[in-house]
Amino acid sequence: MSKPKQFTKPPKKQKAKAAEPETAEEFQAAADFEEETGGKWRAGDPAKAGRAFVRALEVYDRGIGKHPHEFDLAYNKARLELEITQNPALVGHIGQPLAGLLKQTLDSHRYALRLNKLNPDLLFNTSQVLTSLAEQLLEAEDSDTSISLLQEALELLSSCLSRQEVLLEQQQSELEDGEEGGVSLGAPDEKTVPTAESTPGSDDAGQYATVESPTTASDLLDTVHASLSALTMLVTLVDAGSLRTLGDMAQGLTEKKAPSYIGMLSEDAQDSAHFTVALARASFVAAFADVQYNAFTIEVAEYLDRLEAFEVPGKDGDVTALGSEAEARVELATSVMARFEGSSDLPADICWKQLGTAQESYAKAAKLDSSAQLYLSRADVEMLRHRIASLTTSKIAENVRKSAPTLAQNAQTYYKGAVRLASDEDEEVKSKALQRLFIATQLRSVLYQAEPAADVTQMIEMCGVQRRMHEGYMECVEEGLLDAEQAEELAGQIVAT
Known part of the structure; x- marks a missing residue:
């Protein structure tokens, strides 16, 4: 998601006072004080940062209650809530789940929009809240x-x-008018000049001007x-x-x-x-x-042609570009596999090639910047390739079929890497990687009689992941990593043990 647009606030006239603020400016100064405190602790102590941000939101609430038409307070409360939602480490210290916090943030943005529907930063930020909430609901x-x-x-x-x-x-027109009058404005590369306008509906009209950044x-x-x-x-x-x-x-x-x-x-x-x-x-x-x-x-031929859109100069040096192309090629392979589920007409060679290209892209990305999510994605690709190599209903090249044990081992290795790389902030990624590490370990044990390494066994036992595997198997079937029959066989092994 794009970064929330920052709001340029007027210069501070005084530090926050212990006494309860009265004017809109005093409430803003008090909230600024708490926000600055939270900012100092954001990296080192998320719990302290979260408490400071909660205090800032409480100040904003009191200020809006006293000055309900003050746009600056409404905007900055909404902006702070949005910033919190984009920091997983902070969300856990705010006192409600992310979906609930996003709904609260959306309410705050809609309130601010009722005060000023023309502020472009507010319009942009509101769209980002809506998009994030849509992702959560999906x-x-x-x-x-x-x-x-x-x-x-x-x-x-x-x-x-x-x-x-x-x-x-408007800004370009003002710049041109200034130049015609012989006054140098010293405009930057992007020809803009700053503007300032009074907040519509402000309780302190004429006293508290909103300073807008240049567009x-x-x-x-x-x-x-x-x-x-x-x-x-x-x-x-x-x-x-x-x-x-x-x-x-x-x-x-x-x-x-x-x-x-x-x-x-x-x-x-x-x-x-x-x-x-x-x-x-x-x-x-x-x-x-x-x-x-x-x-x-x-059909698949045209689908493949469309993916040529990723032939962007310089993509091999960009992690996001490499990951995006890999995801698109994995999506193509899984869609084709889903259409031809159980059919001998599956174009296995196309799926195999697309997954190989995806793995190459992930390998290039890993050299630039390794992450838990990247290793999780690499492991999933190996599981998909293992599924193709294990097919009995389609004609598969012998060298592909012989690669199945190695692919299962690769998947286990990458899942293990994802678990190790996941920080406390990547709890969702870590949980999924642990589940799939267990599945890959079971797969190797059942199909290839491979004994798990001691460190893998320790990871699985410490997290007790065996006790909550139903959802993990279902997700693997939905994503095409396992077929339903294989998932049922692996799940049966857990019951048996």
């Missing part, structure tokens, strides 16, 4: 609500982009990128009849809007911007193709 299998939230996010991003375009045009071409590109991310999520959820509309939106953003904005950047910033937009476009194209393939409107 995990809970509430796709209908997720669709509604993503559609609302796209509407706000469209409004944000329109507002940013107006502001940028830049980079801001517009951030909005384009956020829009493409939301479209990429949404395209996987809607019915086939809605695909064309979403495709047209993505095309307009990547072929019309983005090139215009990139042209406003300094020359040394343009290559990076082109790369970012091209990668976002490739991810959308891949998701769009997968939906079309599963709707039987394109």
